[in-house]
Amino acid sequence: MRMITKIGEWVDHRLQLAAPMREAAEHPVPRNTASWWYVFGSAALTVFLLQVVTGILLALIYVPSAGEAWTSLQALNHQVALGWFIRAMHGWGSNFMVALVLIHMAQVFLFGAHKFPRELTWVVGVFLLLMTLGMAFSGQVLRFDQDAYWGLGIGASIVSRVPIIGPAAVKLMLGGPIIAGATLSRFFALHVFVIPGLLIALVGLHLLMVMKLGINEWPMPGRIVKRATYEHEYHTLTKEDGAPFVPYAVWKDLFFAAFILLAIAACAFYFGPFGPTGQPDPTIIQTAPKPDYFFLWLYALLSLLPPSLETPFLLIGPVLVIVALILLPFLSGEGEKSWKRRPMAVLTVLLIAITLGTFTRMAQFTPWSPHMNAWSGDPVPDRFIHDTTALERQGALVFQVKQCRNCHALGDTGGQRGPALDGVAVRLTQDQLIRQVIQGGGNMPAYGNNLSPAETTALVAFLETLHPAKQAPARDASRDKVLGASAQKAPRAQQ
Structure with a gap:
């Protein structure tokens, strides 16, 4: 006990914590x-x-x-x-x-x-x-x-x-x-x-x-x-x-x-x-x-x-x-x-x-909002794959296998968590579709780690077909301008 006391005194002499600790313990309440x-x-x-x-x-x-x-x-x-x-x-x-x-x-x-x-x-x-x-x-x-x-x-x-x-x-x-x-x-x-x-x-x-x-x-x-x-009243009370x-x-x-x-x-x-x-x-x-x-x-x-x-x-x-x-x-x-x-x-x-x-x-029984209870096993409607290329049909298969319709409606059927995709090609350009699929955004998670480059290319190709029959898909105006300028330079170079 004497040894412990001496060690305690040696430590306290250098840290000087005993007095503050004693003050904290004995402060009146x-x-x-x-x-x-x-x-x-x-x-x-x-x-x-x-x-x-x-x-x-x-x-x-x-x-x-x-x-x-x-x-x-x-x-x-x-x-x-x-x-x-x-x-x-x-x-x-x-x-x-x-x-x-x-x-x-x-x-x-x-x-x-x-x-x-x-x-x-x-x-x-x-x-x-x-x-x-x-x-x-x-x-x-x-x-x-x-x-x-x-x-x-x-x-x-x-x-x-x-x-x-x-x-x-x-x-x-x-x-x-x-x-x-x-x-x-x-x-x-x-x-x-x-x-x-x-x-x-x-x-x-x-x-x-x-x-x-x-x-x-x-x-x-x-x-x-x-x-x-x-x-003053508080200190008087504690005394x-x-x-x-x-x-x-x-x-x-x-x-x-x-x-x-x-x-x-x-x-x-x-x-x-x-x-x-x-x-x-x-x-x-x-x-x-x-x-x-x-x-x-x-x-x-x-x-x-x-x-x-x-x-x-x-x-x-x-x-x-x-x-x-x-x-x-x-x-x-x-x-x-x-x-x-x-x-x-x-x-x-x-x-x-x-x-x-x-x-x-x-919250114990409230559904996740927006609703995500669509059945992804329903096939993609035929009108969305009619007269499409092999790459676009492969994209429709990716769309089906990855259960995209659990969150997105297509042809009036599907989930309501994300926006309907019937006209998505009018709202987003090809680059924007690729970025949205890979990086996600808003309520949509990123799928960059879950889709191969080939699957991403096919899926975006299919999404580009989703637009009204009489309305052209969205295009990047700046890219069109660059491509037009390149096309004009090509004949001059040949001359």
């Missing part, structure tokens, strides 16, 4: 604050630490490669000792962490803890929520199974709708024009380095402000927050009716955090890890790429919205919500804290909870 309502933030921090530990263990085996990601997850599930359990702990930990952060923010709002002088603490909490959701989405992408592939395609299509910077943002997001190995590398870097680094920095800043400004007192009805007097954080309040945090860890372990043991499902293949669309539960409400909402409202909702809605959350403590920084005297705050939380819960429930 209002006695009523040591309540079970104040345990969600510490539980979220505990789950984040669990995510860090399990994430490091998974990173030792996981290979962020388009060809090896799915295989490495299969190895973790079936070959590595307890690999499936670590994956399950990491996956369920993500779900619990999102839920805990949401509950913590709702509790902070209802208890008025966003008011003066804790405005910046709330703003940092908003960014912590965004980072947590970013971790959850990027983690789902790293599964790189069929659902993750299509889900990422939907995410890319949402980003592509941003005016002006949309195409560049998609390329930055995917690491190129298509979902490939570079995409996984980028999301691996985001999930393992960038977002966790930001989370650690924001958590540190959040805890520092909690220490400096104190834990919010129990919101008593009639106790009004005024900028001129609040801080007259305060208690050290350790051990008076910390035991409830520890007990609840342990309960949450046991709940995560129980879910991991009973339900197992999430996926991976089938290997990613854009030619197989018999999948409902539903996200994990924290984004299910958005999935259902997009399924029910008219197509004309999707883009405005996706581009304007999130911005308004984030701006409103950031401005909330500055617009409502004083006044009553108690939820008993703030019926609008209670009504707002209940309305949001009921809305999210309803849409999450509806």
Whole structure:
């Protein structure tokens, strides 16, 4: 014991951490604050630490490669000792962490803890929520199974709708024009380095402000927050009716955090890890790429919205919500804290909870929008292959085999996810058709890795025949001009 004491003193003499740690443990908190309502933030921090530990263990085996990601997850599930359990702990930990952060923010709002002088603490909490959701989405992408592939395609299509910077943002997001190995590398870097680094920095800043400004007192009805007097009143309260954080309040945090860890372990043991499902293949669309539960409400909402409202909702809605959350403590920084005297705050939380819960429930049976339940086994109508060349008929066969009609209608039959193709040759030139097939765009995934050059050539040749009988297909005017100039130069050269 003497040796351990001497080593501790030697280390503390150089790092000088004992005094700050003692100050943090003994800082006074209002006695009523040591309540079970104040345990969600510490539980979220505990789950984040669990995510860090399990994430490091998974990173030792996981290979962020388009060809090896799915295989490495299969190895973790079936070959590595307890690999499936670590994956399950990491996956369920993500779900619990999102839920805990949401509950913590709702509790902070209802208890008025966003008011003066804790405005910046709330703003940092908003960014912590965004980072947590970013971790959850990027983690789902790293599964790189069929659902993750299509889900990422939907995410890319949402980003592509941003005016002006949309195409560049998609390329930055995917690491190129298509979902490939570079995409996984980028999301691996985001999930393992960038977002966790930001989370650690924001958590540190959040805890520092909690220490400096104190834990919010129990919101008593009639106790009004005024900028001129609040801080003096708070310090007086902690002196007259305060208690050290350790051990008076910390035991409830520890007990609840342990309960949450046991709940995560129980879910991991009973339900197992999430996926991976089938290997990613854009030619197989018999999948409902539903996200994990924290984004299910958005999935259902997009399924029910008219197509004309999707883009405005996706581009304007999130911005308004984030701006409103950031401005909330500055617009409502004083006044009553108690939820008993703030019926609008209670009504707002209940309305949001009921809305999210309803849409999450509806997502269990809401079809993927637009509909993709067409039967691709129906043959291409004869009128589309009548008087066609051998290459064009081969393209019709590719069109059939690759199940393009599951997403696109042809001859009034087919899917509604993509536009009808009866007149596609009028809308797109040959170069544009090739680019769309290979690189994808909008809601369409890239097929560059799933079609050979010969299949692509044949398919585009068939698509070029799809135009009304009395209407010529689209042509590239600039190419026609170049070809015309070349034709004029040729006779002069012969002279």
